[in-house]
Amino acid sequence: MSRSNPTALDHGLQSCHACGLLSRPAPGAEAGRCPRCDEELVFRKPRSLERTLAYLIAASVCYVPANLLPVLTTNTSGGSESDTIMQGVVLLWSPTGWPLSLIVLFASIMIPSAKILALLYLVFTVKRGSIRNNAQRVRLYRMVEIVGRWSMVDVFVDTFTVSLIQLQPLMSVEPGPGLLFFAAVVVLTMLAVESFDPRLIWDSVAVKEMKSEVQHA
Amino acid sequence: MQTPHHHADCNRPLADESVIACLDCDLLQRIPEVPVGASVRCPRCDKELWRHKPDSLNRTFALTLAALVLYLIANTVPMLGLHAAGREAFTTVVGGAHQLWLDGQQVVSVLVLFAAVISPALQIAFLLLITLGCQRERPPAWVGMFLQHLHFTRTWSMIEVMLLGVLVSLTKIAEYASVVLGTALFALFALVILLAAIQSSFDPREVWQRIRWAEPTARPLPAANAEGKP
Numbered sequence: 001m002s003r004s005n006p007t008a009l010d011h012g013l014q015s016c017h018a019c020g021l022l023s024r025p026a027p028g029a030e031a032g033r034c035p036r037c038d039e040e041l042v043f044r045k046p047r048s049l050e051r052t053l054a055y056l057i058a059a060s061v062c063y064v065p066a067n068l069l070p071v072l073t074t075n076t077s078g079g080s081e082s083d084t085i086m087q088g089v090v091l092l093w094s095p096t097g098w099p100l101s102l103i104v105l106f107a108s109i110m111i112p113s114a115k116i117l118a119l120l121y122l123v124f125t126v127k128r129g130s131i132r133n134n135a136q137r138v139r140l141y142r143m144v145e146i147v148g149r150w151s152m153v154d155v156f157v158d159t160f161t162v163s164l165i166q167l168q169p170l171m172s173v174e175p176g177p178g179l180l181f182f183a184a185v186v187v188l189t190m191l192a193v194e195s196f197d198p199r200l201i202w203d204s205v206a207v208k209e210m211k212s213e214v215q216h217a
Numbered sequence: 218m219q220t221p222h223h224h225a226d227c228n229r230p231l232a233d234e235s236v237i238a239c240l241d242c243d244l245l246q247r248i249p250e251v252p253v254g255a256s257v258r259c260p261r262c263d264k265e266l267w268r269h270k271p272d273s274l275n276r277t278f279a280l281t282l283a284a285l286v287l288y289l290i291a292n293t294v295p296m297l298g299l300h301a302a303g304r305e306a307f308t309t310v311v312g313g314a315h316q317l318w319l320d321g322q323q324v325v326s327v328l329v330l331f332a333a334v335i336s337p338a339l340q341i342a343f344l345l346l347i348t349l350g351c352q353r354e355r356p357p358a359w360v361g362m363f364l365q366h367l368h369f370t371r372t373w374s375m376i377e378v379m380l381l382g383v384l385v386s387l388t389k390i391a392e393y394a395s396v397v398l399g400t401a402l403f404a405l406f407a408l409v410i411l412l413a414a415i416q417s418s419f420d421p422r423e424v425w426q427r428i429r430w431a432e433p434t435a436r437p438l439p440a441a442n443a444e445g446k447p
Contacts, residue, residue: 005244006244006245008243008245013238015243018365019425020240022230022231022237023230024231029226033226034228035227035230035436036425036431036436037362038358038432091389092388104385107381142264152378153378154382155325155328155329155382156333156375156379156381156382156383157382157389159313161386162316162320163308163313163316163317164297164308164386164390165306165390165393165394167301167302167394170302171301179322179325180324194372198242199243202242202243202261202262203243
């Protein structure tokens with residue numbers, strides 16, 4: 001048991017995700033309760049990789065209509081016009097509006113896709129038992145966790161544009177079907193982040209060390 | 218000390234509460250006592266495990282009270298308005314969600330309401346209850362219940378994201394009409410700053426160290442933990 005980096009799992013201990021207390025489950029038990037805050041305890045988030053992957057697949061499926069279907073429809077006396085997220089970014093581009101246009105481009109197009117790709121990368125490297133770049137991978141995970149919420153920005157943009165421009169019959173704006181899919185991408189990727197257990201990144205280290213111990217014995 | 222009152226599925230704590238495992242990499246380690254303002258990081262994955270914050274509970278309580286006032290203002294007065302073609306229109310945060318609902322986007326409407334109105338309310342309410350419960354020497358177990366779920370309310374409370382969204386939609390609308398900034402917008406701006414200040418002054422570890430345990434009989438005898446401080 002004298003491993004270079006002793007973990008709670010090595011010692012049969014569970015830490016509480018809610019209050020941080022370290023405790024020992026009843027002999028042979030896989031799950032228990034935190035004696036301090038009564039939270040249910042497990043060694044690792046149950047079926048973490050499968051659940052993360054499921055959310056990611058669902059998010060990728062929604063990503064397509066989210067970007068192809070219009071999120072806003074503008075009705076004027078001259079007719080109506082529908083815009084997708086990308087068209088919204090282009091419309092916002094002007095001598096004064098370009099910084100905001102870039103922000104929306106970043107938050108609505110780049111963050112969701114980068115988030116899906118980053119989490120896929122994490123799931124597959126963990127599945128392969130990779131022990132390389134562990135510190136960078138966990139940093140990537142934390143970055144995804146922090147940045148992810150900002151992709152909601154377009155949902156709020158559309159919400160307030162719709163609620164303010166209600167000047168019937170001159171001009172009115174209504175939400176398009178893409179909005180639901182876009183919101184789904186944001187929520188599903190946030191759930192994917194929640195389901196992923198970053199400790200899995202480090203578990204392969206213990207497995208590798210155990211194997212080399214067996215070989216040396 | 219095994220007692221017959223133990224529930225079968227209740228874990229047994231270690232004798233020393235300062236021995237923990239990093240939640241991001243599971244490395245076992247002891248959290249040292251550090252001076253106020255200093256932080257403890259995991260040597261393996263660099264996660265911040267604890268930051269010793271000065272006068273945490275009092276400051277959090279004061280800031281949360283201020284946040285409550287601003288929250289109430291932000292959700293009762295108009296946030297944005299516009300003048301166009303001799304007409305005026307105003308909207309509030311809830312009004313935005315309501316219009317989405319009317320336009321057939323009920324799911325997104327509920328999400329907006331949840332992220333912009335309900336979660337921040339829960340966050341503020343939980344923080345108030347936690348800091349009030351901690352006025353007692355040994356905070357009751359229900360304080361822990363709220364503290365457990367505080368992370369959830371923080372994850373889904375997105376006022377700062379909403380403000381950015383408002384800013385963008387302002388820029389869009391300014392093309393067609395003259396925009397009026399409402400009082401709620403300024404209240405929301407201040408609320409975002411307050412919530413960030415709360416985040417950097419609240420120290421959950423202090424609460425957990427003092428709280429009454431869900432399983433009081435499992436608590437290790439106070440030999441070396443912070444309980445006995447003068």
